[in-house]
Amino acid sequence: MDITIIGAGGVATSLAHALLKAGHQVVQVYSRTGESARLLADAIGCSWTTNLAELTPNSHIYIISVNDDALTQINTQLLSLPHLADSLFVHTAGSVSIDTLTTARRGVLYPMQTFTRSRIVPMAQVPLFVEANSEADTAIIERLAHSLSASVMRLSSADRQWLHVAAVFCCNFANHCSTLAAGILESHGIPFSVMLPLIDETARKLHEIHPVAAQTGPAQRGDTQVMNKHLQMLNDNPNIQNIYKMLSQSIQNSNL
Amino acid sequence: MDITIIGAGGVATSLAHALLKAGHQVVQVYSRTGESARLLADAIGCSWTTNLAELTPNSHIYIISVNDDALTQINTQLLSLPHLADSLFVHTAGSVSIDTLTTARRGVLYPMQTFTRSRIVPMAQVPLFVEANSEADTAIIERLAHSLSASVMRLSSADRQWLHVAAVFCCNFANHCSTLAAGILESHGIPFSVMLPLIDETARKLHEIHPVAAQTGPAQRGDTQVMNKHLQMLNDNPNIQNIYKMLSQSIQNSNL
Numbered sequence: 001m002d003i004t005i006i007g008a009g010g011v012a013t014s015l016a017h018a019l020l021k022a023g024h025q026v027v028q029v030y031s032r033t034g035e036s037a038r039l040l041a042d043a044i045g046c047s048w049t050t051n052l053a054e055l056t057p058n059s060h061i062y063i064i065s066v067n068d069d070a071l072t073q074i075n076t077q078l079l080s081l082p083h084l085a086d087s088l089f090v091h092t093a094g095s096v097s098i099d100t101l102t103t104a105r106r107g108v109l110y111p112m113q114t115f116t117r118s119r120i121v122p123m124a125q126v127p128l129f130v131e132a133n134s135e136a137d138t139a140i141i142e143r144l145a146h147s148l149s150a151s152v153m154r155l156s157s158a159d160r161q162w163l164h165v166a167a168v169f170c171c172n173f174a175n176h177c178s179t180l181a182a183g184i185l186e187s188h189g190i191p192f193s194v195m196l197p198l199i200d201e202t203a204r205k206l207h208e209i210h211p212v213a214a215q216t217g218p219a220q221r222g223d224t225q226v227m228n229k230h231l232q233m234l235n236d237n238p239n240i241q242n243i244y245k246m247l248s249q250s251i252q253n254s255n256l
Numbered sequence: 257m258d259i260t261i262i263g264a265g266g267v268a269t270s271l272a273h274a275l276l277k278a279g280h281q282v283v284q285v286y287s288r289t290g291e292s293a294r295l296l297a298d299a300i301g302c303s304w305t306t307n308l309a310e311l312t313p314n315s316h317i318y319i320i321s322v323n324d325d326a327l328t329q330i331n332t333q334l335l336s337l338p339h340l341a342d343s344l345f346v347h348t349a350g351s352v353s354i355d356t357l358t359t360a361r362r363g364v365l366y367p368m369q370t371f372t373r374s375r376i377v378p379m380a381q382v383p384l385f386v387e388a389n390s391e392a393d394t395a396i397i398e399r400l401a402h403s404l405s406a407s408v409m410r411l412s413s414a415d416r417q418w419l420h421v422a423a424v425f426c427c428n429f430a431n432h433c434s435t436l437a438a439g440i441l442e443s444h445g446i447p448f449s450v451m452l453p454l455i456d457e458t459a460r461k462l463h464e465i466h467p468v469a470a471q472t473g474p475a476q477r478g479d480t481q482v483m484n485k486h487l488q489m490l491n492d493n494p495n496i497q498n499i500y501k502m503l504s505q506s507i508q509n510s511n512l
Contacts, residue, residue, distance in 0.1 A: 095482045162444045166437035171458045172473030174430035179467040181422035188418045202427045203459035211435040217428030
């Protein structure tokens with residue numbers, strides 16, 4: 001398919017590379033800033049623009065990967081472009097309803113993964129969640145999704161929001177736990193990298209064991225002595241101390 | 257070396273298998289309950305006992321892998337056994353000082369990993385932290401550790417406590433984030449397994465990027481709209497809602 005990409009951040013970059021690899025034609029990249037548009041367009045080998053009015057009219061799908069605020073603005077601008085009135089626009093956001101787009105043809109292609117601009121994530125194992133406002137367009141987006149990943153599911157906007165909340169816990173909050181650990185270690189001269197085997201195993205065992213059964217640690221075994229010692233050690237950092245207290249309590253509640 | 261193992265839980269089980277694989281002789285397993293002592297002894301092919309007075313006198317190292325409360329009790333009992341007065345005892349706990357043991361020869365061999373009894377964890381990549389109350393015994397424990405893992409470090413009891421706090425964040429709290437996500441997903445008919453590629457990538461990228469730079473999500477990009485929507489969705493569950501609020505706030509503080 002011929003694809004236009006609107007946005008040049010982490011998701012847009014990984015998607016663009018995956019589309020290219022799957023044999024699609026990425027014909028154009030749009031971004032508000034010329035710098036980032038050019039960077040991605042050069043990597044992909046296509047043209048770029050910073051002006052939505054200059055979008056080519058003939059792509060099969062226009063993928064919009066921008067932050068949630070920019071999405072509303074871009075939608076408004078697209079409505080005023082008659083040469084794109086029949087085009088299919090899809091956004092890639094987890095928490096945004098399909099109807100945040102008000103173009104005649106609209107849909108969602110949500111890759112549930114954590115994207116960093118500097119790191120191209122292979123799309124083959126990424127679960128892709130698909131939705132559109134017509135069966136015909138759902139099928140088109142689904143066909144595109146199947147060409148990118150082995151894991152494609154249809155999901156309503158309402159359920160996708162729950163998925164996104166869950167992803168915030170599994171990814172964003174879990175990563176922040178590593179940030180807090182890194183701070184603790186580095187202030188005691190221990191490199192964060194010693195944690196990597198533990199972090200790997202914590203992820204790996206979830207492929208075999210449900211997280212409730214995989215839980216270990218002082219809170220899980222009700223070891224008040226160790227928890228109190230840890231809380232005392234964290235006395236100088238009330239923020240981390242409160243997080244320790246709240247998560248330990250929540251682990252103990254899950255045990256009941 | 258000839259090794260006696262005191263304890264038959266997750267750490268003891270994985271250690272026993274790793275010792276066997278590295279060519280050591282596990283000569284005996286002790287556990288308070290005959291059932292668990294026998295189970296591990298049978299798997300390893302050695303004798304077992306539920307009576308500390310029956311411990312064989314000639315092992316090079318006695319590894320004590322029990323919970324922190326039991327450790328103190330076992331230490332007291334060991335002091336009353338003259339046939340073990342010259343033996344080297346090491347415990348495997350992250351948060352327990354070497355001097356919780358008061359035997360003449362004492363040390364620590366802390367494998368920083370998450371252990372579940374049902375799952376034998378290969379020790380080759382597990383960081384092992386070593387300490388003893390004499391240079392000679394530190395060298396003995398260190399030699400044993402090197403035969404098990406490529407990652408061996410000497411660490412004082414004080415620094416090991418900080419390591420353990422950090423491990424609670426990276427492993428126990430990160431896993432609990434998955435538990436909370438599983439609850440959210442399962443109550444909306446979405447299987448937890450869709451999260452696995454995201455969890456894997458969250459762990460994998462930390463091999464290349466510091467957790468502060470790896471952070472993504474609504475809190476990291478200051479997306480108040482999405483955060484408020486998520487908090488509203490979690491209205492029926494004040495525990496999860498508070499955790500969402502506190503961790504999002506902490507991510508935003510780390511961004512400053």
